[in-house]
Amino acid sequence: xxxxxxxxxxxxxxxxxxxxxxxxxxxxxxxxxxxxxxxxxxxxxxxxxxxxxxxxxxxxxxxxxxxxxxxxxxxxxxxxxxxxxxxxxxxxxxxxxxxxxxxxxxxxxxxxxxxxxxxxxxxxxxxxxxxxxxxxxxxxxxxxxxxxxxxxxxxxxxxxxxxxxxxxxxxxxxxxxxxxxxxxxxxxxxxxxxxxxxxxxxxxxxxx
Numbered sequence: 001x002x003x004x005x006x007x008x009x010x011x012x013x014x015x016x017x018x019x020x021x022x023x024x025x026x027x028x029x030x031x032x033x034x035x036x037x038x039x040x041x042x043x044x045x046x047x048x049x050x051x052x053x054x055x056x057x058x059x060x061x062x063x064x065x066x067x068x069x070x071x072x073x074x075x076x077x078x079x080x081x082x083x084x085x086x087x088x089x090x091x092x093x094x095x096x097x098x099x100x101x102x103x104x105x106x107x108x109x110x111x112x113x114x115x116x117x118x119x120x121x122x123x124x125x126x127x128x129x130x131x132x133x134x135x136x137x138x139x140x141x142x143x144x145x146x147x148x149x150x151x152x153x154x155x156x157x158x159x160x161x162x163x164x165x166x167x168x169x170x171x172x173x174x175x176x177x178x179x180x181x182x183x184x185x186x187x188x189x190x191x192x193x194x195x196x197x198x199x200x201x202x203x204x205x206x207x208x
Contacts, residue, residue: 039141040060040106043106044060050097055097057095059095090124091104091105093106100137101136102136102137103137104140109143109145112146112147115173115179116172117162117172120158125158129159138155139152139155139200141153141186142179144176149185152196154183186199
C-alpha cells in the first residue's frame with residue numbers, strides 16, 4: 001500500500017520520516033511526562049471548557065488540503081494517497097470573546113534562555129498585524145518545554161522583536177528575561193487547564 005503524498009503550497013513534497021518522527025515523539029513524550037499532553041491538546045481542552053461554560057467560542061483553524069489522488073482498495077472505502085496544502089497556514093486559533101475577535105498562535109521551544117524567531121513565518125506575523133489593524137486581539141501562547149513555563153506574549157511585544165531582527169545586528173531570538181519582564185506568566189489550572197482569557201480580560205480593559 002503506497003504512502004500518502006502531501007505537498008506544500010509551492011509544490012515541494014512533504015517528506016515523512018518515520019524514524020525521526022518516532023524519535024521526536026518519544027522525546028516529546030518524555031518532556032511532557034509531568035503534564036501528560038502537548039500544548040495544543042491543553043489549549044484544545046481549555047477552549048472546550050470555555051465553550052461548555054458559554055464563555056467564548058474559540059477553535060483551532062483547519063489546514064485546507066487539495067486532494068489530487070484517491071485509491072479505492074475496497075468498494076466501500078476510499079484512501080487519499082496524494083494531497084496538497086492549498087495555502088500557507090496563518091495562525092493556530094481564532095474565535096470570539098466578549099464581542100472581540102481573538103487570533104493567536106501556540107508555540108513551544110526547548111530552549112531555556114530564549115525563543116527563536118524562526119519559529120514564526122512572515123505571513124503569520126503579517127496576518128496578525130492586519131488583524132490588529134482591524135481591532136482584533138492577537139497574541140502568542142508560548143511554552144518553554146524544559147522549564148515547563150507558559151507565557152502569553154502580546155502582539156505588540158512580538159511585532160517589536162520581529163521587526164528588530166532585520167535591523168543591523170538585530171537579534172534572531174527573544175530573551176526569556178525580556179519575555180518575563182514584559183509579558184504574562186500563565187499559571188496552570190484544572191478547568192480550564194490554561195486560563196489565558198484572564199489575561200485577555202486585561203487587554204480588553206485597557207481598551208476601555
